[in-house]
Amino acid sequence: MRQKCKRVWKLIALVTGIAMLLLVAAGCGGTRANGVVVVGSKDFTENILLGEMMAQLIEAHTDLKVERKLNLGGTLVNFNALKKGDLDLYADYTGTGLVAILKREVINDPQKAYDTVQKAYNEQFKLKWLQPFGFNNTYTLAVPEEVAEQYNLQKISDLKSVAGEMVLGAEQEFFNRPDGYDGLIATYGLNFKSTKQMETGLKYEAVRNKMVDVIDAFATDGQLITYKLKILEDDKQFFPPYFAAPLVRMDTLEKYPQLEEILNKLAGQLNDDEMRQLNYQVDEEKKEVAQVARDFLLKKGLID
Amino acid sequence: MDRVLALSWQHLSLSVIGVALAAAGGIPLGILLTRYRWLAKPVMAATEVIQTIPSLAMLALLMMLFGLGDTTLVVSLFLYSLLPIVRNTYTGLLGVEPGLLEAGKGMGMTRSQLIWLVQVPIALPVILAGLRVALVTAIGIATIGVLIGAGGLGTLIWRGIQTRNNTMVLMGAVPAALLAILTDAGLALLEQALVPRGLKKKAVSAL
Numbered sequence: 001m002r003q004k005c006k007r008v009w010k011l012i013a014l015v016t017g018i019a020m021l022l023l024v025a026a027g028c029g030g031t032r033a034n035g036v037v038v039v040g041s042k043d044f045t046e047n048i049l050l051g052e053m054m055a056q057l058i059e060a061h062t063d064l065k066v067e068r069k070l071n072l073g074g075t076l077v078n079f080n081a082l083k084k085g086d087l088d089l090y091a092d093y094t095g096t097g098l099v100a101i102l103k104r105e106v107i108n109d110p111q112k113a114y115d116t117v118q119k120a121y122n123e124q125f126k127l128k129w130l131q132p133f134g135f136n137n138t139y140t141l142a143v144p145e146e147v148a149e150q151y152n153l154q155k156i157s158d159l160k161s162v163a164g165e166m167v168l169g170a171e172q173e174f175f176n177r178p179d180g181y182d183g184l185i186a187t188y189g190l191n192f193k194s195t196k197q198m199e200t201g202l203k204y205e206a207v208r209n210k211m212v213d214v215i216d217a218f219a220t221d222g223q224l225i226t227y228k229l230k231i232l233e234d235d236k237q238f239f240p241p242y243f244a245a246p247l248v249r250m251d252t253l254e255k256y257p258q259l260e261e262i263l264n265k266l267a268g269q270l271n272d273d274e275m276r277q278l279n280y281q282v283d284e285e286k287k288e289v290a291q292v293a294r295d296f297l298l299k300k301g302l303i304d
Numbered sequence: 305m306d307r308v309l310a311l312s313w314q315h316l317s318l319s320v321i322g323v324a325l326a327a328a329g330g331i332p333l334g335i336l337l338t339r340y341r342w343l344a345k346p347v348m349a350a351t352e353v354i355q356t357i358p359s360l361a362m363l364a365l366l367m368m369l370f371g372l373g374d375t376t377l378v379v380s381l382f383l384y385s386l387l388p389i390v391r392n393t394y395t396g397l398l399g400v401e402p403g404l405l406e407a408g409k410g411m412g413m414t415r416s417q418l419i420w421l422v423q424v425p426i427a428l429p430v431i432l433a434g435l436r437v438a439l440v441t442a443i444g445i446a447t448i449g450v451l452i453g454a455g456g457l458g459t460l461i462w463r464g465i466q467t468r469n470n471t472m473v474l475m476g477a478v479p480a481a482l483l484a485i486l487t488d489a490g491l492a493l494l495e496q497a498l499v500p501r502g503l504k505k506k507a508v509s510a511l
Contacts, residue, residue, distance in 0.1 A: 040372075040453075043451070043462070043466065045466070045467075069372055069373075069453045071450070071459075071462065071463065071466075072372070072451065072452065072453055073360075073364075073451030073452060074451075077364065077367065077372075077451065077452055077453075080367060080368055081367070081371065081372050081453075084368065084371060086371040086372040086453075087372070199465055199466075200466065201465050201466040201467065201468055202465070202468075205468065282467075283467065283468075286467065286469070
């Protein structure tokens with residue numbers, strides 16, 4: 001009888017011990033197989049498209065295997081994973097890096113913004129920004145065209161007098177970032193009737209159903225076309241420039257130097273309109289991300 | 305459909321592994337706490353605090369240690385499952401009638417024998433109830449894993465929300481709900497099988 005009890009205890013101890021070891025091993029691990037590059041992306045269509053394009057480019061022009069970890073939850077998840085080495089690269093935006101990560105003052109000159117984040121990221125995080133894709137996906141405020149007509153809204157400053165009657169809808173990140181809600185309110189002196197936080201994908205339906213009157217939007221959102229929204233001009237130039245570019249670990253570039261040239265093939269290939277179009281194809285025409293990415297790369301002669 | 309099945313399987317495996325690890329660690333811990341009562345309060349407090357951490361925050365924090373992907377999800381499921389399992393084991397064992405323990409001691413049983421031959425079998429329904437709660441909760445929490453790169457049905461739910469594809473959302477949500485219902489029923493059957501008949505009748509009459 002006593003032997004049996006001892007054995008059960010031992011078994012439990014053994015199982016727990018093994019489980020713990022496995023967990024620790026998995027945690028300390030991260031030994032990537034050779035010849036594998038991990039591409040990440042944030043959780044909105046544009047970034048997923050960019051991630052997919054970069055992945056397809058790498059697959060087409062090298063022997064490297066690409067592991068995709070697309071649609072991860074937000075800037076911080078990607079950034080932390082990149083720093084840690086769980087990702088080799090993802091597409092980020094200069095404005096985001098400047099204000100949300102480095103927590104610095106807004107710089108409106110796009111080149112200066114790029115140079116600033118490049119220097120800081122190189123030194124502090126051993127990460128390198130490659131050439132920008134070309135478009136400026138800045139934060140904007142958008143209202144339905146009828147609302148813009150009703151209140152005669154052209155610029156964000158025009159909102160000052162009517163904000164008290166309007167409800168602002170935006171996703172969580174907008175409310176949490178210094179280059180988002182807080183800064184906007186302070187710069188323009190806006191006082192909205194109320195604000196509602198919601199998922200990026202739900203914002204447009206919310207404004208169509210008049211649950212909110214004004215939303216934050218990205219300049220290249222495909223839905224701007226479908227939902228007939230008007231972008232309000234950022235006359236006080238509050239929002240920093242958000243030029244997207246590949247953000248890569250420096251040691252990954254050391255290991256696979258060919259990546260730099262290959263990813264730079266996308267440099268300047270996408271302007272605002274083109275990016276919006278691609279986003280539109282995925283979000284509104286419901287096409288598959290991989291297909292849209294592939295068609296674009298083929299059209300531009302970047303793959304064959 | 306294949307994808308749904310594959311994701312469901314992944315979702316279930318991750319949940320089960322997390323809970324199993326919590327059981328492997330939590331049940332012995334609960335037993336230990338009955339012997340060293342003074343530990344009970346701090347340990348319970350610790351598991352309660354863990355429980356209050358919002359799952360998204362937990363995942364984001366653990367991700368910095370364990371990286372993207374399934375490992376982080378399993379670790380957080382492990383942590384969240386500790387409270388129901390440890391608490392139920394502890395209270396279940398303590399809930400055994402003292403008279404029975406006296407009888408056991410009278411028969412010459414050692415401490416270990418008392419635990420394994422008397423207390424655990426009697427407390428089994430309560431312990432299993434803890435496992436059921438843990439597993440059903442884990443299946444729910446596992447849907448968020450997608451945000452840090454883990455697999456599971458959350459992938460469909462999340463992508464469905466983003467693309468405003470309600471069908472996709474349901475393709476993820478309905479199987480997840482079904483998983484929860486089925487595992488709950490499955491564990492109920494397990495309970496029937498494991499608890500000795502004599503004890504079952506006793507549980508009913510004791511009420």
